[in-house]
Amino acid sequence: MDDDTQKINMKALAKALNLSTATISKALRDSYDISEATKIKVREAAERLNYVANAYASGLRSHQSNTIAIVIPEIADSFFSQAINGIESVAGNKKYHALIYLTHDSYEREAAILNEFTSGRVDGLLMSVASSTLDTAHIGKLQKAGIPIVFFDRDCRQIPTASVTTDDFNSAYNATCHLIKQGCKNISLITVQGHVSIFLARKDGFRRALEAGGITPLPSNFVYCPNKYSDESIKLIGNHLNEVQPDGLLLTVEHLSTAAYLAAEEVKLSIPNDIKIVCFTNQITAPVLNPSLTTVQQPAFAMGQKAAELLFEYLSHKYIQLEKEHLVLPSMLVVRGSTSPTSDNKKLTQL
Amino acid sequence: MDDDTQKINMKALAKALNLSTATISKALRDSYDISEATKIKVREAAERLNYVANAYASGLRSHQSNTIAIVIPEIADSFFSQAINGIESVAGNKKYHALIYLTHDSYEREAAILNEFTSGRVDGLLMSVASSTLDTAHIGKLQKAGIPIVFFDRDCRQIPTASVTTDDFNSAYNATCHLIKQGCKNISLITVQGHVSIFLARKDGFRRALEAGGITPLPSNFVYCPNKYSDESIKLIGNHLNEVQPDGLLLTVEHLSTAAYLAAEEVKLSIPNDIKIVCFTNQITAPVLNPSLTTVQQPAFAMGQKAAELLFEYLSHKYIQLEKEHLVLPSMLVVRGSTSPTSDNKKLTQL
C-alpha cells in the first residue's frame, strides 16, 4: 500500500523518478518537450504518491490563482443561491476555485473586500453590487489593477465591463400592467433602500406602467424597507396598508413576500380579494403559499452561468472585450393566485 | 494624488522608504523588533501606495493560506445558506477567506474536491458530507495530511474530529409525537436516499416515536425521494398518498415541503384536515404557506458560526482538541397550520 500521506513535493517526486523537477513540472502540464513515456511515468507516480502541486508555489510563480471571487450582497435569497449554483456549474468544470464574500449590502465591506483583491488572490471577479454603493472608485481601482470583473444582476454602469442582467424595467412594467389588468387602481411599490440599478429600473418600470394605465403614482405609493427579512418590514408594510389602502402591491425583493403576506394577515386583508400581490422572487414555495404567489421569476442559474462563462472566456484567452458584453436574459411573469380574481388559476407568460 | 494603480510590491515599498524588505514585512506584521516610528511610517506608506501583500508569496513562505473551504451538498436550501451566513460572520472578522464547493451529494465530486486540498490551498475545512458518501477514506486521508476538519449538520462518525450538529433524533421523535398527538394514525416518512447521519437519525427518531405511540411502522411508510427539488418527488409522494393513504407526513428536507404540498393538492387532499405535515426546514415562507407549515427549525446560522469558531480556535492556537468537540444545538418545533385541527393556531415549542 502506498499510503504515504506525508506531504510530498515536486522535488521528492523528481528524486523518486530520477528526473529533474523541470521535467516533472512539464510532464504534468503536458508540455510538448517531454516524451510520452516519461509523461506516463510521471503521471503514474504522481497519482501513486498522491502528489498535488502546491497551489501557493504555482500561484506565485505563474501569477495565476485559478481562483475567482464571488461578491454578493447576501446569500439567503434564492436568486443568489441559484446564481451561485450556476457559477459553480462552470467553475467546477474549469478547475477553478470560487471564493465567496458577502457585502451585506454595505459599501464599506464591499470596498474592503475588493481592496484585498489587489493581493493577486483572484484572477477575476463576479459581482453583484451592494445597494449602498454610490461611489465606485473601489471597483474602478481594482479594474485598473488588471482584475477582470463581470457584473451579474446588479451592475454598475460607471464601470465599463461585462454584465449579465435581466430586464428589470420590462419585468416591473409587465408585472404592474398585470396588476392593473386585474383591476387594481391604487398600486404601491414595496422596495428597498439603495441606489442599485435593478431597483431603480424596477421602480421606473412600475412608474411607467402606472402612467400608461392612466394612474398617477403618488409619493405615498412607494415604501422603502430594509434589505433583509425583518419585523420592521412587516410593520412598515402593515402601516402602509392601513394608511394608503392600496389594492395592489409590487414587491421588488424575495424576502418582502413573507413580510407582505404577514402584514396583510395582520391588517386582515384578504389576498387577492382585497389586495393583489406580485413579487420578484425565485423561491420554489411560491406555488404553495396562501394564496399561491404571482412572481417575476428571474433566470438566476443561467445568469450565474453566463457571467461565469464570460469571465472564464476572458481569462482563458483574452479574445473577448468584456466592456462590450452585455447580456440581458428574460424574466418570466408567473401568474398565480395572489393576483387572480378567483384565486386559483395558473398560467405562464413570457415577458 | 497617489493613484499609482500599478502593482507595487514589497521591494518597491522598501526602496521608497529606504528600508529592507525584512523591516517592511515585520513592521506590517507588528513585530516587536521594529520601532514604533518606523511602523507608523511603513503603514502610512503602504496605505498611500496601495500596497497589499501578495497572497501567494505569503502563503508559500508562511505555509498558511488564511483560507478555509466550505464543502456542502447544495446551496439552494435555506439551511445551508443560513449556515454560510454564520460561517461568513466569523470568517470575515478573522480576515479569513472562504472557498465554496458544492458536492451535489456526489461522493465522486466530494472526493475530488477534498483531494485538491492537499495542495495547501486551505488551512482547514468546514463540511457537511454528501449523502452518497459511504467510504470515508478521502476524508481520513485529508485529515492525516494535517488539514483540520469540522463537520456541521451532516457529520461522519468514522472521522475523529469536531462536529456541530442538531439533535436530529429528538427533533424527529418530537415532530412525530406531535403528529400522533394531533390524531395521526398512519404516518409516513418522506426522506431522501443516502447514508447520511442526519437522515438516519431522523428516521430512527421517527420510528421510535411511532413505536412509543403504539404504531408499528411498515416498510410502505417510508418514501425515498431524490435529494433535490424535482417533479419526480411530487410524483413519488402523490403515488404514496394514493396507495398508502397516510394521515400524517414527516418530511426530512426543505425542498420536500413544496413537493408534498403540490402532491396533496393534486391528489385533492386537504392539509391539515385529510393529512398533517411537518417538515425539517428553515424557509422563511413557512408561516405564509397554504396552510402555514409546521416545521422543525434548525439553528442554521448558529451552527455555521459555531463550526467556524471551532475551526478558527484550532487554527489560531492549537489549544483545543478537535476530536473532543461535539456541539449539539437544539432545533425547534414550530407548530403551525399544517398540523392543527383548526388550521390557524400558532405556537412555539422548544425541543
Next chain:
DNA sequence: GCTTTTTACTTAAACGTTTAAGTGAATAAA
C-alpha cells in the same frame, strides 16, 4: 571604562513551483 544587553535594523536563505536558456545525444540534411 570595559563588558553585556538591548534596540533597530539588514542580509540572505527558504518556501515549491515554472520556465527561459542550455546541453548532449540522436537523427536528419547537406
Next chain:
DNA sequence: TTTATTCACTTAAACGTTTAAGTAAAAAGC
C-alpha cells in the same frame, strides 16, 4: 562525413514574501 536540427531532458533563476541569523550602535551594568 560534416553540419544542422530535433529530441528529451537539466540547470538555474525567478516569483514575492517571511524569518533565522547577523550586525552596528546605543544603552545598561559593573
